[in-house]
Amino acid sequence: MDDWSFAFGARQTDRAAECRADAGGIAQMLAREQTRVLPLWNGKPLISATSTAGWLRPGDPVLSEGGAPVFLGLRDGVAMFAQDISGWQPPADAPLPAPGFFDATEQHHPDAPEGWRFAELRGVMAALPAADAADAAAARSLLAWHRSHGFCASCGQPTAVGCAGWQRDCGACGTTHFPRTDPVVIMRIVAGNRILLGRSPAWPARMYSLLAGFVEPGETIEDAVRREVAEEAGVAIGEVRYLASQPWPFPSSLMIGCEGQATSLAITLDPVELEDALWLSREDLALVFAGHHPDIAPPRRGAIAASLMADWLADRPA
Numbered sequence: 001m002d003d004w005s006f007a008f009g010a011r012q013t014d015r016a017a018e019c020r021a022d023a024g025g026i027a028q029m030l031a032r033e034q035t036r037v038l039p040l041w042n043g044k045p046l047i048s049a050t051s052t053a054g055w056l057r058p059g060d061p062v063l064s065e066g067g068a069p070v071f072l073g074l075r076d077g078v079a080m081f082a083q084d085i086s087g088w089q090p091p092a093d094a095p096l097p098a099p100g101f102f103d104a105t106e107q108h109h110p111d112a113p114e115g116w117r118f119a120e121l122r123g124v125m126a127a128l129p130a131a132d133a134a135d136a137a138a139a140r141s142l143l144a145w146h147r148s149h150g151f152c153a154s155c156g157q158p159t160a161v162g163c164a165g166w167q168r169d170c171g172a173c174g175t176t177h178f179p180r181t182d183p184v185v186i187m188r189i190v191a192g193n194r195i196l197l198g199r200s201p202a203w204p205a206r207m208y209s210l211l212a213g214f215v216e217p218g219e220t221i222e223d224a225v226r227r228e229v230a231e232e233a234g235v236a237i238g239e240v241r242y243l244a245s246q247p248w249p250f251p252s253s254l255m256i257g258c259e260g261q262a263t264s265l266a267i268t269l270d271p272v273e274l275e276d277a278l279w280l281s282r283e284d285l286a287l288v289f290a291g292h293h294p295d296i297a298p299p300r301r302g303a304i305a306a307s308l309m310a311d312w313l314a315d316r317p318a
């Protein structure tokens with residue numbers, strides 16, 4: 001079986017959180033030639049012609065319309081930053097971003113090297129070097145949080161970037177705000193030789209995946225797994241165990257991969273959440289992964305759902 005490992009899990013950059021509050025030290029890093037900055041435009045990281053992250057030197061003309069750089073950390077001693085350049089206007093002949101499930105358009109910045117482009121991270125996550133994918137994920141989540149948290153949730157006044165991008169400070173009431181991570185359970189529900197897959201109404205044709213849902217306030221991971229599966233598919237779950245997790249920066253989820261043992265098989269759909277759900281045998285799932293199933297497309301490479309399904313197919317322990 002080929003590589004169905006998931007993206008964003010292999011972070012090789014030291015977050016070096018102790019450096020964040022030292023504004024003078026951060027400014028010195030940004031003055032060094034070897035420092036690297038990853039621009040993101042409307043949530044899309046710059047990708048090089050060889051499908052690495054499009055790291056630039058500080059002061060590169062592509063960064064001229066950027067906001068405050070956020071400090072990602074140190075990689076082999078080199079300071080890594082990200083910068084939101086959503087203020088940039090692509091040339092008139094560039095494709096407009098396509099709203100919806102997946103934006104397949106790519107935009108080239110005239111000051112970037114030939115073949116470099118802003119691309120949807122979901123489309124390139126499996127091709128990027130692991131460290132670049134993890135840094136791009138952290139950058140995407142952090143910059144999205146800044147874009148949507150310009151005002152204080154306590155008093156409504158504007159807030160300012162603090163701690164090299166890892167907090168926002170309200171000068172009016174003194175509240176400090178920190179970036180959010182939203183826990184989501186994603187569960188491999190099994191019953192003997194069968195696995196439960198479903199599809200949301202908005203998904204591309206033939207896409208099926210594991211069921212998933214947000215953990216609610218006051219809820220354990222195990223309870224969230226049981227509740228989501230009962231709500232969406234009407235299936236009862238007994239034992240639940242944790243398998244692995246994946247940061248999912250669309251915009252700020254943490255996918256908590258679990259396995260749940262079904263204690264009932266009858267499916268009752270919640271049509272708002274799911275358009276279809278079904279039990280697949282290992283043999284049928286093998287056809288899906290091989291691209292030979294008539295109704296179900298292979299899962300998206302790089303997503304934890306694909307990895308959890310592949311492990312079950314190969315009977316690999318977590």
Ligand SMILES: [Zn+2]
Nearest residue numbers: 152155170173
């Ligand atoms: Zn405030």
